[in-house]
Amino acid sequence: MAVPSTATEIAAAVRSGGTTAVEVLEQHLVSIGERESEIHAFNLVTVDAARERAAAIDAAVAAGHDPGPLAGVPVALKDNMCTRGVPTTCSSKILEGWAPPYDGTAVSLLASAGAVMIGKTNLDEFAMGSSTENSAFGPTRNPLDPTRVPGGSSGGSAAAVAAGFAAMSFGSDTGGSIRQPAALCGVVGVKPTYGRVSRYGLVAFASSLDQIGPFTHTVADAALALQVVCGHDPLDSTSIPEPLPDFSAVLDRGVDGVRVGRITDLPAGADPDVAERVELAFDVLRAAGATIVDVEVPAFTYGLTAYYLIAPAEASSNLARYDGVRYGLRVDADDTNAMYSATRTAGFGAEVKRRILLGTYALSAGYYDAYYGKALRIRRLMANDFAAAYERCDVLLTPTSPSVAFPFGSKTDNPLAMYLCDTYTIPSNLTGDPAMSVPFGTGADGLPVGVQILAHALDEPVMLQVAAELERAAGGST
């Protein structure tokens, strides 16, 4: 029998004895063997540990035990998620070779659910970028067109699922770093509500924005993934102490009566092929019984500015810990100050330095009120505007990315052009609301287009419900 490809099917088959975790793993290792040298989705493939783990899962099933809801599912993790004893580099030379002394909470939960960790995926250094071109270990290629980027910063995780290297992967989303690569690689990507998934063991970029989430082939797999990794964690003081809903319960309900918001003052910039697919998504949902509601979100347009002040400011503080003392690279010098500078200058790449400089500037005396202070007030406006919109609708629909996957090097000389990739994804990070990208047909050059579904805090179920409807439509004649 053919090995199933979705996580839901794999877990069901492994639990029932219809297939084995070893068979599933070997199938994925074959795919990795065939294409990984071209794609470079991984910084590390943990072949031996994965084989041991898969065999243990099969032994548990044979002994009559249930390994859990992700039994035998090969899972890839972004290389900024701490894995005990397994190198976690953030695709930075400053952490090259460092192995964390503990597992992150999400990593532990995945293991407890029976998942088989297959490797650590490539990213833009410290998750700063939108193309995975900023990795110190070389870029990841888009499996659908290797001349193009997979998006970023979680480009390796998106590519790993798109290429069939893993049935499910996880990334982190600070300004769109799950949703944008999901859109560019044609897979499902979810950023849950801020605080739904513990950040314990996620290497910090911008702590008030970072959130872990899944990449999957299907919406049902995304719901399954959320059920495993979400939940309150005493080890993360920003973790939300709310009970979890059943994320899978409403996937088959359809969208009859659901209110879908259209943002009338959405910032321009989406390519026509992308905009056309989003229009079609509105049509599909209307035809399925949803009500389309026009709403305004005036602060949306200031999101990019607020984000590119707040995120670098937090990053400049978080990355102060890379000083050559406790972990990672050290470049020796005659005194500690010279050692700090020599280490950081040698260890960080150009984009990370750029963001540290921008963030340090925005926080420095004389500029704090004009930049960082003002950005925090815009963040409040943004939250107020979205809360008002959600009084009139259940979800909002926008493009995920302004364009389909772009060629390598096309934005690397102009940091600002790269930042504009995040226009539509940034607001959800500033507000903390959940958002996801679901593949919805193709645009220019036959490349996938992702539609973004946004919802109010803790409203993941209705977001997944709408995504499931779009998935059904995309699988049909559209």
Next chain:
Amino acid sequence: MSDRLTSDVVAKVARLARLDLTPAELEQATAQLGDMLDHFADIDALDLADVAPMTQPYPLVNVMRPDVVRPCLDRDEVLGAAPAPQDGRFRVPPVLAGEG
């Protein structure tokens, strides 16, 4: 070239951030950061005096837990990941230049 930023300011910021920039890097950083600040000028005209700053998406409350001893990270494992551990500590160069 933006007039919002001089290379002297960028050089100072780089010192604060413990980053050494070559003259060419300083020039490029000044130009790129200036371009960004120009782009961010869209917020200059906003009057936000009555808007409260928002630092976190979710209202945080103080969390207490019982003061009991729990397992923590293994000292040898933590020190094993450091560049220069010595005698159960993190070894660093002299804090004041010219000492030691």
